[in-house]
Amino acid sequence: MTWIVPYLWLVPALPMLAAGISALLGRRSRATAAALAIGSMAISFLLSLGALIHVLTSHGGDRIFTFNFRWFQFGNEWLKLGWVLDPLTAVMLVMVTFVGLLIFLYSIGYMAHDDNFTRFFCFLALFAGAMLGVVIANSLLLLFMCWEIVGLTSYLLIGFWYHKPEAAAAAKKAFIVTRIGDLGFLLGMVWLYAQSGTLLFFDSGVGCLESSSLTHLVAHTTILGLTVSSAIGILIFCGAAGKSGQVPLHVWLPDAMEGPTPVSALIHAATMVAAGVFLIARIYPLMAAGAPLMSAYAGSLSPTIALQVVTWVGAITALFGALIAVAQFDIKRILAYSTISQLGYMMMGLGVGGVAVGMFHLITHAFFKSLLFLGAGSVIHGCAGEQDIRRMGGLHKHMRITFYTYTAGMLALCGFPLFFSGFWSKDDILRSALTWSVSRAPFYMGAFGALLTAFYMTRQVFYVFGGNNRLVATSHDDPALAAHFEDPHHHAAHHLHESPAVMTVPLVILAAFAILLGFIGTPAWPWFQSFLDGTHTTFAFSAFSGLNVLPVMASSSLLVFCGLGLGWALYGHRPIQSTQAPDALGAIQPSIFSFLSHAFYVDDLYRATLIRLNTWLSKLCDWFDRWVWNGAVQTISYFVVGIAHLDNFFDAAVVNSGFDEGCQGVSRGGQILSLLQGGQVQSYMRIIGCALIVLVLYLLWGAKI
Amino acid sequence: MSSLQSYLILSSLLFSIGLAGALTRRNAILVLIGIELMLNAANLNFIAFWRYGPNPEALTGIMFTIFSISIAAAEAAVGLSIILAAYRHSRTTNLDQMNSLKG
Amino acid sequence: MTASFMILAVLTVAGTAATMGLRNAVHCVLALTLGFTGVAMLYLQLGAQFVGFTQILVYIGAVAILAVFAIMMTHNDQPMDLPDSHSAWVAGCIVAVTVFAVLARAIVSSATTPQSQPQPAASVQQIGDALMHRFVLPLEIMGVLLTAALIGAVVIAMDRREEMK
Numbered sequence: 001m002t003w004i005v006p007y008l009w010l011v012p013a014l015p016m017l018a019a020g021i022s023a024l025l026g027r028r029s030r031a032t033a034a035a036l037a038i039g040s041m042a043i044s045f046l047l048s049l050g051a052l053i054h055v056l057t058s059h060g061g062d063r064i065f066t067f068n069f070r071w072f073q074f075g076n077e078w079l080k081l082g083w084v085l086d087p088l089t090a091v092m093l094v095m096v097t098f099v100g101l102l103i104f105l106y107s108i109g110y111m112a113h114d115d116n117f118t119r120f121f122c123f124l125a126l127f128a129g130a131m132l133g134v135v136i137a138n139s140l141l142l143l144f145m146c147w148e149i150v151g152l153t154s155y156l157l158i159g160f161w162y163h164k165p166e167a168a169a170a171a172k173k174a175f176i177v178t179r180i181g182d183l184g185f186l187l188g189m190v191w192l193y194a195q196s197g198t199l200l201f202f203d204s205g206v207g208c209l210e211s212s213s214l215t216h217l218v219a220h221t222t223i224l225g226l227t228v229s230s231a232i233g234i235l236i237f238c239g240a241a242g243k244s245g246q247v248p249l250h251v252w253l254p255d256a257m258e259g260p261t262p263v264s265a266l267i268h269a270a271t272m273v274a275a276g277v278f279l280i281a282r283i284y285p286l287m288a289a290g291a292p293l294m295s296a297y298a299g300s301l302s303p304t305i306a307l308q309v310v311t312w313v314g315a316i317t318a319l320f321g322a323l324i325a326v327a328q329f330d331i332k333r334i335l336a337y338s339t340i341s342q343l344g345y346m347m348m349g350l351g352v353g354g355v356a357v358g359m360f361h362l363i364t365h366a367f368f369k370s371l372l373f374l375g376a377g378s379v380i381h382g383c384a385g386e387q388d389i390r391r392m393g394g395l396h397k398h399m400r401i402t403f404y405t406y407t408a409g410m411l412a413l414c415g416f417p418l419f420f421s422g423f424w425s426k427d428d429i430l431r432s433a434l435t436w437s438v439s440r441a442p443f444y445m446g447a448f449g450a451l452l453t454a455f456y457m458t459r460q461v462f463y464v465f466g467g468n469n470r471l472v473a474t475s476h477d478d479p480a481l482a483a484h485f486e487d488p489h490h491h492a493a494h495h496l497h498e499s500p501a502v503m504t505v506p507l508v509i510l511a512a513f514a515i516l517l518g519f520i521g522t523p524a525w526p527w528f529q530s531f532l533d534g535t536h537t538t539f540a541f542s543a544f545s546g547l548n549v550l551p552v553m554a555s556s557s558l559l560v561f562c563g564l565g566l567g568w569a570l571y572g573h574r575p576i577q578s579t580q581a582p583d584a585l586g587a588i589q590p591s592i593f594s595f596l597s598h599a600f601y602v603d604d605l606y607r608a609t610l611i612r613l614n615t616w617l618s619k620l621c622d623w624f625d626r627w628v629w630n631g632a633v634q635t636i637s638y639f640v641v642g643i644a645h646l647d648n649f650f651d652a653a654v655v656n657s658g659f660d661e662g663c664q665g666v667s668r669g670g671q672i673l674s675l676l677q678g679g680q681v682q683s684y685m686r687i688i689g690c691a692l693i694v695l696v697l698y699l700l701w702g703a704k705i
Numbered sequence: 706m707s708s709l710q711s712y713l714i715l716s717s718l719l720f721s722i723g724l725a726g727a728l729t730r731r732n733a734i735l736v737l738i739g740i741e742l743m744l745n746a747a748n749l750n751f752i753a754f755w756r757y758g759p760n761p762e763a764l765t766g767i768m769f770t771i772f773s774i775s776i777a778a779a780e781a782a783v784g785l786s787i788i789l790a791a792y793r794h795s796r797t798t799n800l801d802q803m804n805s806l807k808g
Numbered sequence: 809m810t811a812s813f814m815i816l817a818v819l820t821v822a823g824t825a826a827t828m829g830l831r832n833a834v835h836c837v838l839a840l841t842l843g844f845t846g847v848a849m850l851y852l853q854l855g856a857q858f859v860g861f862t863q864i865l866v867y868i869g870a871v872a873i874l875a876v877f878a879i880m881m882t883h884n885d886q887p888m889d890l891p892d893s894h895s896a897w898v899a900g901c902i903v904a905v906t907v908f909a910v911l912a913r914a915i916v917s918s919a920t921t922p923q924s925q926p927q928p929a930a931s932v933q934q935i936g937d938a939l940m941h942r943f944v945l946p947l948e949i950m951g952v953l954l955t956a957a958l959i960g961a962v963v964i965a966m967d968r969r970e971e972m973k
Contacts, residue, residue, distance in 0.1 A: 707920045708810075708813070709920070710915055710916065710918075710920060711813065712813075712850075712854070713915045714912055714915055714916075715817050715820070715821075715850075717908055717911040717912055717915065718821060718908060718912075719820065719821070719824055719847075720907070720908070720911070721904045721905065721907050721908035721911070722821070722824045722825055722828055722904070723824065723828070724903070724904040724907055725828060725900060725901055725903075725904030725905075726824075726827065726828030728896075728897075728899075728900025728901070728903060728904060729828075729896075729897035729900040729901060730828065732833055732884060734833065734875060734878050734879055734882065734884065735827075735828075735833060735836055737875070738827060738836065738837070738840055738875055739827075739828060741840075741867070741871060742824055742827065742828075742840075742843070745843075745844070745847050745867070748847075748859075748863075749847060749850060749851075752850075752851055752854050752856045752859060753854060755854075755856065755928070756854045756855055756856070756928065762928065764930060764934060764935065764938050766856075767856055767858065767859055767930055767935060768935075768938060768939070768943050768946075770856070770859050771858075771859065771862060771935075771939075772946060772950060774859075774862055774863065774866050774867070775866070775950050775953075775954065776950075776953070777866075777867075777871070778866050778867075778870055778871055778954075779953055779954050779957035779958075780957070781871045781874060781875070782874060782957055782958070782961045783957050783960055783961050783964070785874055785875065785877075785878040785961070785965075786960070786961035786962070786964040786965035787964055787965075788878060788882065789878060789881055789882065789964075789965040790964050790965055792881075792882045793967070798882045798884060
């Protein structure tokens with residue numbers, strides 16, 4: 001399978017080519033666009049499997065395969081790009097292509113009634129190509145370029161229904177907020193290039209993630225005693241924080257739910273937001289450089305400042321997201337805040353436990369979160385565009401497959417013990433956090449977050465699926481409700497039905513993975529972790545008696561059961577009867593509930609400060625432009641116009657008149673001369689006679705003179 | 706004064722009379738006749754020089770005169786027909802009235 | 809300066825002066841005929857017999873008759889005003905007199921040739937030979953010219969009104 005390495009570029013190139021061709025197709029070529037996108041994704045999936053097999057079968061020795069090439073030369077240096085195939089790349093490729101393929105298939109059903117089907121698949125394919133480019137990039141520059149394309153496609157897809165002002169505003173917000181993070185990314189990238197002379201990650205020993213460069217970076221220190229490697233790491237983490245919705249750059253993620261649900265599933269749950277986590281995992285050697293090497297489970301050695309920053313930010317985000325999700329009423333917003341919370345977990349995992357811990361949770365989260373989003377899409381489709389959970393209910397009777405798969409995903413997210421993947425991956429994170437040498441606060445925050453996760457997911461499931469349907473009762477005569485609908489073509493009196501097979505089959509497949517994927521990372525057989533770390537493991541139940549394994553399993557199970565129990569007590573015990581009924585938690589603690597439902601007023605804080613500052617600055621620039629630059633240009637233009645007038649006057653009065661006078665003089669002279677012509681033949685002959693006289697005289701006497 | 710000179714003076718006198726007539730008469734036909742007289746004077750000049758010139762065997766003078774006479778005849782014919790056409794157009798042969806080329 | 813020359817000269821000058829001076833156009837043409845005759849006599853005296861008879865044939869027999877025809881057809885047989893009323897007849901006369909003066913002065917002041925010259929022979933046969941050999945090209949061109957003049961004169965003077973009727 002070594003042949004796959006030079007052809008790895010096909011994996012992102014094929015979807016991008018599909019996007020390029022789809023861009024040229026018209027609106028009626030729906031089947032072609034879908035076929036191109038799905039076909040290219042399928043081929044990329046097969047190639048990714050091939051790449052995974054290649055990495056799997058190359059035991060021992062170096063498992064990092066690169067293919068670098070020169071791009072352009074400036075001065076004496078060459079800028080090089082390339083792609084890399086290592087275990088991290090391989091698992092990420094398989095996950096992205098597989099989940100992407102399932103979501104593409106789902107989209108055929110979900111977007112079937114939309115006019116802009118072709119445009120949707122074009123953007124989806126472009127996103128897939130760019131995301132795969134981020135994954136395989138061996139150069140930080142190439143990664144950044146694909147990163148930006150990913151951001152662009154996110155903007156295009158969030159604002160897919162651009163005629164809705166909320167969607168357009170959300171797209172703009174997403175792009176701008178992630179751009180703020182990307183500023184840090186760019187600064188870090190430039191600094192890294194300046195310090196290490198190369199942007200390639202792995203380049204036969206001289207790459208920026210390889211030991212020679214790292215020792216050089218660690219040796220220097222900058223402000224506050226940070227090593228250069230940590231400082232660069234923190235800057236690059238700014239970009240990851242923007243893309244992965246860490247506090248304080250999380251504000252775009254909930255608004256991004258304005259996009260179609262497959263977009264939310266693919267981009268804002270499974271892949272794009274995971275790109276930030278992936279980036280940190282990719283540059284992990286840089287972030288961890290300077291501290292003694294950490295083994296898979298031990299956290300007893302002091303980590304670098306960069307990793308501490310990552311951990312704290314992740315922990316805060318995990319708690320933050322979970323708290324807000326408790327008080328939301330939009331089905332997709334609950335999942336969005338849940339995603340923010342889980343991304344915080346992933347970052348925390350990277351910080352305390354290393355690449356394997358964080359990536360395991362990323363992979364499991366990709367499956368169950370996309371399952372939850374697709375399930376939510378199925379629910380929305382079945383409820384004819386309704387997204388408010390207060391107006392749903394009773395769907396467990398009408399949408400059975402959706403209900404069962406959604407429950408599977410929900411339990412995976414909560415981390416229900418033993419059989420669901422989320423349990424094993426979250427446990428890994430909590431176990432590493434427990435033994436973190438700096439502080440135990442992240443562990444407690446993560447634990448509380450797990451409790452809240454179970455609680456709010458139970459709340460959501462009972463609201464959506466439990467009891468009887470509240471929508472049918474109240475939607476007939478309320479025009480305000482009709483305005484809420486995502487899909488304006490369907491009306492309220494739509495019969496509740498299960499979604500078509502093209503939508504439910506991906507749900508079932510994802511549910512299967514949500515359950516089974518956990519088993520490749522259990523402590524008994526940590527195949528996933530060992531695959532990424534490069535160590536060798538065997539299947540052994542004795543691992544359960546390792547350090548902290550059973551205590552953490554027990555305590556996390558307890559937390560999950562507590563959360564489930566609380567949720568049932570508040571929302572499941574007495575089914576919610578009407579859409580106007582107040583939330584059970586909100587009835588108990590109204591002020592806290594309202595505070596949480598407004599997302600800690602972060603958006604309002606930003607609007608009051610940063611947005612106003614920005615508006616003031618833009619007004620200042622406008623004034624400056626209008627009066628100073630415009631004034632200068634106008635002055636010059638008046639000057640030029642004045643010269644033009646002068647020139648015109650000169651031309652008309654002097655030159656023209658001169659010419660006119662001259663011509664008139666000639667004409668008048670001609671008129672005068674013509675008076676000589678009398679028309680009388682005899683006068684002409686007289687003149688001839690005179691001329692004859694003169695001639696003869698000249699001949700006679702002129703010669704003698 | 707040699708006989709050549711006397712003939713020459715005679716021919717120049719004839720020429721001048723013809724010129725005077727061409728310049729002063731108002732009738733177009735008479736102007737043409739004046740021109741014929743001028744031609745005659747020139748012919749006389751030629752013959753005089755032939756008779757008293759250096760090389761009479763060449764017959765040049767006679768030849769020239771013969772041709773001159775023929776041409777004068779042709780020219781008189783054409784000129785008179787033009788005058789006839791102009792007369793038909795403007796009903797007059799008065800040269801003073803044929804001044805449409807007046808500037 | 810023989811007597812015959814003087815008589816012929818006076819005759820010729822009188823005839824041409826009358827041509828240019830008489831009021832009646834027909835009288836002018838008759839005087840012209842007299843002038844032409846005088847010139848023909850002078851040709852004969854100079855020994856150019858062929859030319860002399862050609863002069864009589866062509867000029868008197870054709871040109872003068874043609875002039876008479878023209879005068880008749882343009883209804884000029886009534887006496888017209890003298891050139892007195894012609895505005896610039898004085899200037900014309902002055903020009904003519906000046907021309908004569910200059911030419912006469914030129915003639916008189918030029919070198920003379922010896923008086924006694926033998927009478928050159930110019931028989932008709934010689935003239936004919938010259939026409940056919942040395943001057944054949946001008947002869948042919950003359951033929952063409954005369955043909956063209958003939959046709960042209962007919963065309964120009966043709967009465968178009970008869971055509972249109």
